[in-house]
Amino acid sequence: MAYFVKRIVNSILLLLLTVSFVFLAGRLIGDPALNMLGPGASDLALEKLRQAAGLNDPLWQQYFRYIGNLLQGDFGVSYRFGFSVLPSEDLAAIGQPVVAIVLERLPATFLLAAVALGLAVPLGVLMGVAAAANPRSAIDRLVSAIALAGVSIVQFWLGLMLIVLFAVQLGWLPTGGYGDARHVILPALTLAARPIGRIAQITRSAMLDELSKPYVVTGRAKGLSEGRIVFLHALRNAAVPIITMIGDELSALLTGAILVEKIFAWPGIGLLIIDSLSRSDLPLIQASIAVVAALVVLVNLLVDLAYRVVNPRIRLGQGG
């Protein structure tokens, strides 16, 4: 239990450090008011905005106000999205709250990551098991080759190649965008390539370890079917490294989504990050990075805790 608390406190500290870093780095790139109104703004308008946004206060005051607002779920307003009359002393009238923009984009990214993981986990585990059950066979070689290709390929390039083949040449699937089930196939496949490879590799090596252990020999001597030994006994024992890898890949999926969403014009948080970076929309950048970092840290935390629940050896070791 003490471990859980320590781990959670660490994660919160890490997030605090991240948003502080993003805040300070954001101030390094230049005058936020100028960024917001553009180079054509008059001095009067700039000054008005600075006063309204509190940009004339000492940096430490701005920092604590920023953190305080974050804790209340207020990430500020966007420089670019939802403009109304400018300049205004009422900040809420300038742009849409960034937190609303970010939350609006999250479901699309979650859907993409879920479909990709839903493809990658069963495929990767089955491939790894098939390879380990028939070591040095043709299946084993094929699985190793596919896995190696999956980890060596550039994700966004694979996406482009899939577009050329299935959307441009064959015309079976749309080139991008968000809509019915056909839209999710290509981006999810692109995103799944690498996790399929990693999961197949780790499953293969974990299963090879397990299948050489004495309990497998015992099972065979007892006359259990090979399928029962492989899936009910060995795979359960090999689950710990596989789950750890799946967790790793889940957080990689969230960041990998940045490129895949860009290629397929998938309106998720990855595309939002790229758009906000290219428009220098600082509040939106800060909010989207904070949200993705929080998600990744949360996933890592959950995987770490799940790992301890799944593996009695570690759990008991901690307790005793």
Added chain:
Amino acid sequence: MPADPSLSRVGIDVGVGLAESRQARFSVADYARAVVQDKITLLAVVFLVFLALFSVGAEILAPFPPTGLNLADRMLPPGAIGSKGAFYLLGTDELGRDLFSRLIYGARVSVSVGVLGAVVSCALGVTTGLTAGYFGGLYEDIIMRLVDGMLSLPSLLVALFVLFVLGGGYVNLILVFSVLHWMVFCRLSRGLALDARSATYVQAARTLGASRLRIVFRHILPNVMAPIIVLFTLEIAILILSEASLSFLGFGVQPPDPSWGLMIADGREHIRSAWWLVTFPGLAIFLTALSLNLVANWVRAVTDPVQRWRWLTGH
């Protein structure tokens, strides 16, 4: 492994006999023969050697200058003969520049970013990791807390943000990679140093009064090189992939420097009419990463005492 002079001077040969007898079984020639016999690894090594040659000698080996415009020969498909009888092996782009030559110059940028990033992060990570593992105490706690924290951040996202603040470009890219990738080396080396702390050869060196830094860098480091080399090779591949991604998004190498990721980004606009502009740079990245992975697997296998025998004798 040669006998440690500081040990033989006082007549101690702890572990030396064992190391020598193991060494005697396989010579350099055995390793070389094993590479040649293993066709796929051999192909990978040949590819990497050619890649290195082309990166270093781009000026001599590239048939055309990378920025040589020739508007008469725009968008020619691979294998086309240009207006003045010029032969374009992989075709030309929208400005009539030879794709093959640009790939060669791009190799120099992409590969050197990967290698330099891996060298700096490896040096940082191994130094901190070995000392943390061997010294222990508060120092180890602080370093490992930092490693755990940084490892749980999404590195591509942090890289994007930092490059957005600092601006892209070759040097910044290497800087960012070094700061964001040393942790994996640190974690690995710390584990290796922890294992080595109780090894006989380290105890012997300690008994002889060797300083802590001498033990870490002269005794432990040479003995744990193999896994570090494997990770180093894999990291080069990962960094080349990351460079391509960041440059593709416009936050990495800046034009007119040719980089494989940038070339894919440029070719993307013509993906319907000129498939070769996107296909070949991506293929180059894929083959490079694949070769590095294969070589890493091979190094891992031959340096593992259990697997080495099978690989070197072909059984």
